[in-house]
Amino acid sequence: MCLGLKLTKLLLRAWIIVYSLMEKQRDFSEWYIQSIDNAGMVDKRYPIKGMNVWTPYGLRIARLMNSYMREEMSRTHHEEVLFPVLVPEDQFLKEADHIKGFEENVYWVTHGGLKPLDVRLLLRPTSETAMYSLFSLWVRSHTDLPLKVYQIVSVFRYETRQTRTFLRVRELSFFFESHTCHVDQEDAERQIEEDLKIWKNLAHKFALPYLLNKRPDWDKFPGAHYSVVPDTYVAAAGRALQMASMHHYRDNFSKVYDITFEDSEGQRRNVHQTTYGMSERILGAIVAIHGDDLGIVLPPDVAPIQVVIIPILAKGQKARVTKEARAFYRELAEAVRSELDSRNMRPGPKFYEWERKGVPLRVEIGVEEIEGGHITLCRRDTGRRRRVKREVAVERIVSALRRIQADMEARAHREMKENIHTIGAYDETPSKGIIRAGWCGRESCGLRMEERLDRGLLGTPFFGEDFKGHCLECGEETTMVAYAARSF
Amino acid sequence: MCLGLKLTKLLLRAWIIVYSLMEKQRDFSEWYIQSIDNAGMVDKRYPIKGMNVWTPYGLRIARLMNSYMREEMSRTHHEEVLFPVLVPEDQFLKEADHIKGFEENVYWVTHGGLKPLDVRLLLRPTSETAMYSLFSLWVRSHTDLPLKVYQIVSVFRYETRQTRTFLRVRELSFFFESHTCHVDQEDAERQIEEDLKIWKNLAHKFALPYLLNKRPDWDKFPGAHYSVVPDTYVAAAGRALQMASMHHYRDNFSKVYDITFEDSEGQRRNVHQTTYGMSERILGAIVAIHGDDLGIVLPPDVAPIQVVIIPILAKGQKARVTKEARAFYRELAEAVRSELDSRNMRPGPKFYEWERKGVPLRVEIGVEEIEGGHITLCRRDTGRRRRVKREVAVERIVSALRRIQADMEARAHREMKENIHTIGAYDETPSKGIIRAGWCGRESCGLRMEERLDRGLLGTPFFGEDFKGHCLECGEETTMVAYAARSF
Numbered sequence: 001m002c003l004g005l006k007l008t009k010l011l012l013r014a015w016i017i018v019y020s021l022m023e024k025q026r027d028f029s030e031w032y033i034q035s036i037d038n039a040g041m042v043d044k045r046y047p048i049k050g051m052n053v054w055t056p057y058g059l060r061i062a063r064l065m066n067s068y069m070r071e072e073m074s075r076t077h078h079e080e081v082l083f084p085v086l087v088p089e090d091q092f093l094k095e096a097d098h099i100k101g102f103e104e105n106v107y108w109v110t111h112g113g114l115k116p117l118d119v120r121l122l123l124r125p126t127s128e129t130a131m132y133s134l135f136s137l138w139v140r141s142h143t144d145l146p147l148k149v150y151q152i153v154s155v156f157r158y159e160t161r162q163t164r165t166f167l168r169v170r171e172l173s174f175f176f177e178s179h180t181c182h183v184d185q186e187d188a189e190r191q192i193e194e195d196l197k198i199w200k201n202l203a204h205k206f207a208l209p210y211l212l213n214k215r216p217d218w219d220k221f222p223g224a225h226y227s228v229v230p231d232t233y234v235a236a237a238g239r240a241l242q243m244a245s246m247h248h249y250r251d252n253f254s255k256v257y258d259i260t261f262e263d264s265e266g267q268r269r270n271v272h273q274t275t276y277g278m279s280e281r282i283l284g285a286i287v288a289i290h291g292d293d294l295g296i297v298l299p300p301d302v303a304p305i306q307v308v309i310i311p312i313l314a315k316g317q318k319a320r321v322t323k324e325a326r327a328f329y330r331e332l333a334e335a336v337r338s339e340l341d342s343r344n345m346r347p348g349p350k351f352y353e354w355e356r357k358g359v360p361l362r363v364e365i366g367v368e369e370i371e372g373g374h375i376t377l378c379r380r381d382t383g384r385r386r387r388v389k390r391e392v393a394v395e396r397i398v399s400a401l402r403r404i405q406a407d408m409e410a411r412a413h414r415e416m417k418e419n420i421h422t423i424g425a426y427d428e429t430p431s432k433g434i435i436r437a438g439w440c441g442r443e444s445c446g447l448r449m450e451e452r453l454d455r456g457l458l459g460t461p462f463f464g465e466d467f468k469g470h471c472l473e474c475g476e477e478t479t480m481v482a483y484a485a486r487s488f
Numbered sequence: 489m490c491l492g493l494k495l496t497k498l499l500l501r502a503w504i505i506v507y508s509l510m511e512k513q514r515d516f517s518e519w520y521i522q523s524i525d526n527a528g529m530v531d532k533r534y535p536i537k538g539m540n541v542w543t544p545y546g547l548r549i550a551r552l553m554n555s556y557m558r559e560e561m562s563r564t565h566h567e568e569v570l571f572p573v574l575v576p577e578d579q580f581l582k583e584a585d586h587i588k589g590f591e592e593n594v595y596w597v598t599h600g601g602l603k604p605l606d607v608r609l610l611l612r613p614t615s616e617t618a619m620y621s622l623f624s625l626w627v628r629s630h631t632d633l634p635l636k637v638y639q640i641v642s643v644f645r646y647e648t649r650q651t652r653t654f655l656r657v658r659e660l661s662f663f664f665e666s667h668t669c670h671v672d673q674e675d676a677e678r679q680i681e682e683d684l685k686i687w688k689n690l691a692h693k694f695a696l697p698y699l700l701n702k703r704p705d706w707d708k709f710p711g712a713h714y715s716v717v718p719d720t721y722v723a724a725a726g727r728a729l730q731m732a733s734m735h736h737y738r739d740n741f742s743k744v745y746d747i748t749f750e751d752s753e754g755q756r757r758n759v760h761q762t763t764y765g766m767s768e769r770i771l772g773a774i775v776a777i778h779g780d781d782l783g784i785v786l787p788p789d790v791a792p793i794q795v796v797i798i799p800i801l802a803k804g805q806k807a808r809v810t811k812e813a814r815a816f817y818r819e820l821a822e823a824v825r826s827e828l829d830s831r832n833m834r835p836g837p838k839f840y841e842w843e844r845k846g847v848p849l850r851v852e853i854g855v856e857e858i859e860g861g862h863i864t865l866c867r868r869d870t871g872r873r874r875r876v877k878r879e880v881a882v883e884r885i886v887s888a889l890r891r892i893q894a895d896m897e898a899r900a901h902r903e904m905k906e907n908i909h910t911i912g913a914y915d916e917t918p919s920k921g922i923i924r925a926g927w928c929g930r931e932s933c934g935l936r937m938e939e940r941l942d943r944g945l946l947g948t949p950f951f952g953e954d955f956k957g958h959c960l961e962c963g964e965e966t967t968m969v970a971y972a973a974r975s976f
Contacts, residue, residue, distance in 0.1 A: 045625060046618075047576050048609065053622055054570035056637075082542035084659050085573070085611075085642055086595075088535050107574075108599035109611070112646035113592040121536065123573075123597070130534075134541055137533060149544075154573055154642070158600035171572050 023293040028237040029164075035287060035295045036165050038356040050163035050170035057357065060304035062174050062280055066152055068205050068301075069176050069278065072198045078148040078178055085154065086121040087130045095256045098128065101222025105157045123156035126277065128223070131179055132257035139181055139271060141262045146187060150178035150276075166284030167241070167488050176278040181259060181271040188248055188272040192228065195246045195276045196462075199230055202278075203243075207299035207409035208232055208285055209416040210243060211434075213459035213483055216446050221275075225250040228462050233416045233485065234288040238432040240458060240485035243282050249273040284488075289412050290381075296358035297381050299408050300401040307338040307397060308354045312347050312366030325365045328375065328393070332363075335394050336401060355380060360404050361397065381408055420483075424469065426452055434458075439482035440471035446482070448473050455484040511781040516725040517652075523775060523783045524653050526844040538651030538658035545845065548792035550662050550768055554640055556693050556789075557664050557766065560686045566636040566666055571618045573642065574609040580617045583744045589710025590614075593645045611644035614765065616711070619667055620745035627669055627759060629750045634675060638666035638764075654772030655729070655976050664766040669747060669759040676736055676760040680716060683734040683764045684950075687718055690766075691731075695787035695897040696720055696773055697904040698731060699922075701947035701971060704934050709763075713738040716950050721904045721973065722776040726920040728946060728973035731770050737761040772976075777900050778869075784846035785869050787896050788889040795826040795885060796842045800835050800854030813853045816863065816881070820851075823882050824889060843868060848892050849885060869896055908971075912957060914940055922946075927970035928959035934970070936961050943972040 024031045036042060041058030054062065073080065086109060093099060102125050109121040124130055131149075139147055155175040163169055178195075182188040196212065203210055210230035220227040224247040231240045251270040254260070260268045290297040300306050309332065311325035322342065329340040341350050347364070354362060364376040374387045377397070381404055388396045419433040429435060435453055439446060439460070446457050449472055460482050467481040512519045524530060529546030542550065561568065574597060581587055590613050597609040612618055619637075627635055643663040651657055666683075670676040684700065691698055698718035708715040712735040719728045739758040742748070747759045778785040788794050797820065799813035810830065817828040829838050835852070842850060852864040862875045865885070869892055876884045907921040917923060923941055927934060927948070934945050937960055948970050955969040 043622060043625075045622065046572055047579060047621060048572060048574060051572035051574065053572065056567040056569060059568055059570055079544040080547055081544060082547055082661055084534055084536060084539035084541065085644075086536060086539065086659070091535060104601040106601065107597045107609070109595045110598045111596035113594065113648070121595070133535060134531060134533065137531075156573075160601070171574070173570055 024236045024291065032288060033165070035291050039296045039358055042165055044165065048170065050159055052165055052169065054173060057304070061298070061302060062283060064302060064304055065206070065283065066174060068202055069152065072201055073150050073178065076194055076198060078150045080151060081149045082151050082153065083127055083130045085124060087124050089120040089122065091133055092122055092129045094129065095223050095253060098223040105159070107156050107158050125155055125157050127151070127177055127179070128253060128275070132253055132259060135181060136257055136259045139259055139261050142183055142264055145181055145183050145261060145271065146191070147181040148178065150176065152176045166280045166287070172279045174280045178276040180274045181254070182273070183261070183263065183271070185250060185272050188274050191274045192246050192248055195274070196228070199244055203230065204409065205301045206282055206286055207405060207412060208243065208282070208289065209413040211458065211483060212462040214462045215459040216443070216457050218443060218447070219457070221245065221247045223249060223252050225252060229459070231458050232285055232289065233419050233434055235415050235419050237288065238486060240434060240487045241285050241288065242487065243285050244276070244278040247275045249275070290408055295356040297408070298358040298360060300360045300405045303358065303360050304337060305339045305359050306336045306401055307332060307361045307363055308359045309338065309340045309363040309365065310347055310350050311342065312364055314367045317367045321366060321370065324370050328363070328365060332394055332397065335398055361400060379404060423472070426472065429453060435484040436481055437472040437484070438467065438469035438478045439480055440474055440476045440478050441480055445471055445473035449482070449484065453484050455486050458483040458485055512724045512779065520776060521653070523779050527784045527846055530653055532653065536658065538647055540653055540657065542661060545792070549786065549790060550771060552790060552792055553694070553771065554662060556690055557640065560689055561638050561666065564682055564686060566638045568639060569637045570639050570641065571615055573612060575612050575618045577608040577610065579621055580610055582617065583711050583741060586616065586711040593647070595644050595646050613643055613645050615639070615665055615667070616741060616763070620741055620747060623669060624745055624747045627747055627749050630671055630752055633669055633671050633749060633759065634679070635669040636666065638664065640664045654768045654775065660767045662768045666764040668762045669742070670761070671749070671751065671759070673738060673760050676762050679762045680734050680736055683762070684716070687732055691718065692897065693789045694770055694774055695893060695900060696731065696770070696777065697901040699946065699971060700950040702950045703947040704931070704945050706931060706935070707945070709733065709735045711737060711740050713740060717947070719946050720773055720777065721907050721922055723903050723907050725776065726974060728922060728975045729773050729776065730975065731773050732764070732766040735763045737763065778896055783844040785896070786846040786848060788848045788893045791846065791848050792825060793827045793847050794824045794889055795820060795849045795851055796847045797826065797828045797851040797853065798835055798838050799830060800852055802855050805855050809854060809858065812858050816851070816853060820882055820885065823886055849888060867892060911960070914960065917941060923972040924969055925960040925972070926955065926957035926966045927968055928962055928964045928966045929968055933959055933961035937970070937972065941972050943974050946971040946973055
C-alpha cells in the first residue's frame, strides 16, 4: 500500500475514533440501539413492541452462550427438560407472594378458537408454578434427591415500562432456569454455592465483571427466602445491570405444591428448593459494557466468528491473493471459528462491516503480505495492527484470541472498580457510579438511604466484606456494607 | 451361565414375546401410550391436556433429530432465525384462506396483566403471518433472493379432537418451519425439489419409509398453491401418518404481505414462496412404526444412547468385571454414544429397562466373557445375541449399529409396501391398509371415493407412477393413480 493511502486510512480511522469517542458516552440509549442494529443481531421492526426477531447473527451468538450454560449444567449433573409454555390459572394462583409479584405482568390466554376457555391459561413469566405440580410426582423418596433440572425457553412479561432489546423485553427468548429440590436447607445452600461457581465460569467466558449481592428483603424474588444476584455496571449509562439470580426458596413453594419425600427414617418431609435464572440480558451486558464507538465488540469466547480474513485484492494479482487467502482460511478454520470474506467489494467497507459485527480479530492478506511472508492482524478491541510471520500465524492467532479475551475481561473489571465509590456521608455522593456505604441492616434505614441517594439498594455482598464504619442513615456502628446504584 | 438359567431366560423371553406379540396389534392406542411412558420420553401428567413435559430422555432424542435437520439446513444454505411466539390479530387476519384454516384452532391472548390488550394476540399455529411482514422489509432487490430461513420452535393448536403424544398435541414443542422467497415460480419449484432431497436424507436417518403425495386441492394447506406430503403407514394402527409437508405458495402470500423485489430490469415483482414443515410427529412415527411389544425401538441414528454396557457381576468377581466393563466403556465411548450401567441392581431388571428405552444394542460383560476373551452383544430390534471377540469388539459394534439402522429401514419399508393394495373396484377394498386406485382427477369423483372407501385421499404420487386403468368412481380411462387411507 502506498504511503498516501496509508495516511488517509489512518486519518479516517482517527476521525472515526474521535468523532465516535463521544457517541457511547453522549447518548448511551441511542448508541445501544444503533450498535445492535448495525451488528445485525435482531430486527426490532416486529409489529409487537418489546418482541424482537432474532436474525441469524444474533441467534448464533445467543446459541453459543447457551452452549456454555449447557456445558456447565452437564458438568454439575443437571438434566435438561422442557415444560409447556402455558400454565393453568389455578396452578399459578397457589402461591400468594409469587402471584403478587407477577399478576400485573402476565399475558392471559382466554380463548381457544372462537370459544372462551374453561380455565384461563397464562404465558409463563418463569416456570415455578408450571413445574412444581410435576415435581410433587417426581419426588417420592430421599433417593430421588437432589432433583436438578433446567430448561432454556421463552418466557413472557407484559412490560408496561419502556422496553429495551435484551434488557427489558416482553418475550425473553432464552430464559435459562434451573430448579432443584433438596433434602434440607443445608443441601439447598450447597446448591447455591454450586450455582455461584457456575456463574463464575460463565462470567469468565462472557468477560463480565460483577458484584455478588444479596438483595434486601424488600427486593427479593416473590416467594423466595433470599436472592443472590450478580450485578455489573455499565459506566456509559451510569447504571447497574442485574445479570442472573439465584434464589433459595427453603420450603416455601414445596409446602404449597406439596413436594414431599420419605426420608431414611420413613418420615415425610418437604423438600427445600432453589432456582437459578439467566437470560439474553447477559448479551445486553456484553453489548453495553464491551461495545465502543464503532459498535459491539464480542469477547472471543462469545463470537460465532472469531476471525475474519479479508483478501486485499490488487489489480492483476487477484487470483494469487485469493488463492493464498483461501489456503490460509482452510488452515485457520481447523483451529478457530473463522470466515473468509471473498465478496466482490473494496476492503474498506468490509472492515467497517465486520467491525460493527464485533468480530474480535481481522486478518488482512494482500500482495504485500504474501511477498513479505506474513499476514496482518488487527484487533477489534484496541484497533492495534501488527504483522505475524505466515508460518506461525495460526498459533499466534489462537494466542491473540486468548489475550483479547483476558484483556477485555480485565478492562471491564477495572472500569467497574473505578466506578465504585465508598462514602461516609450523603454529601459525598457522586453524581454517577455505584455507592458503597455502611448499613445497619434495618429496613427503615435502607429504604431512606434509597430515597436520599436516589438509587436502589443492590444489597449486601454475599460473601461479606471487611468493613468498619457507620450506617449512612442512622450512624450506628456497623461492619456491614451495602451497595446502591441506579439500575436498568 | 449354567444351562438351567439360560433355559429359564429363553423361556421368559419367549413368553414375553408371545404375550406381547398381541399387545401392539391388539390395542395400538394403549400400547403407544404405554411405550412412551415406559421409555420415559415425556410426562403426560401436566395439568393441561395435550401439552406434555419433555423429560430428559425424550428431549435428548428430539434434540438429536433436530440436529440432523440443522445439518441439512446448513448444507443447503438456509439461515436460522427466531421469531416471537405471539402474532398481532391484524397481521393474522390479512390472508383469508389461511385464517379460515386456523381460526377454530388458535389460542388468543386477550389480557396483559389485569387489563385487556388494545390488539389481541394469538399464539402462532405456524409462522407465515408472523414472518411475512418482516420479509417485506428484508427483500428489496433480486440480489436478496433466494431468501431461505428456518426456525425450530413451539407452535400452538387448540385441538378439540382427542390428543395423542407427538401426533396431535396442543403445543408442538419442535415445530420446524423453513420459509423461502424466490424470483419466480420456477425457482420456488426448485426449492421444493431441494426440500424433497432434504426429506429423503432425513427419512433415511429416521429409518422411515414414505409415499410422496401431492394432496388433493380440497386438502392442501390454507393459502397454498399445492402441498406435497410424505405419508407413512402404521400397520398396527391401520392408519397413514403425515410426517412433513412442503408447500408451494406461488405469490399468494406475497401479494397480501407485499413482499416485492426489483428485478434486474428495475421492475417491481412479487416473490414466490415455499414452506417446509416438520415436527415431533416424526418421533411419533418412529415410536409407532419401529416399536415392538417390549416398547420403543430406536434406530441407531436417533438413539442418544446407542449402546448400553451391562456388567454381569458374579460373587467374588465384582471388582474384576467392573474394571473390565469400565475399560471397555472408555474405549467404546470414543466411537459411539454409549453408557455404562453400573447401578447396584441385578442384570435382569436392567435389561428390561434399557429394552423399554429402545437402546439399539446391549453389551454384556461377565466372568464368562472375560475368560473367553469376548463380549456378548444383543440387538434390541431382533433380540438376537452373539459373541464378538474382545479385540475387534468396538469395530464390530460400529458395523452392527449400521446394520441395525439399515435393517430397521428395510423392514419398515417392506411392511409399508405389503400394506398397499391396488384395487380396480370398490368390492375389492380390504378392511385395512392403503388403497391404490385409478382416479380421473375430478374433485367430485375424489370426494365420492373418500366416502365409499371410508378413507381420505392422500393424493397422487408427486413424481407420478406408471399406471393404466380406470377411475375407481366414474370408470373413465386414466393414467393417474391416487392413494387413500385412514389417517392419524
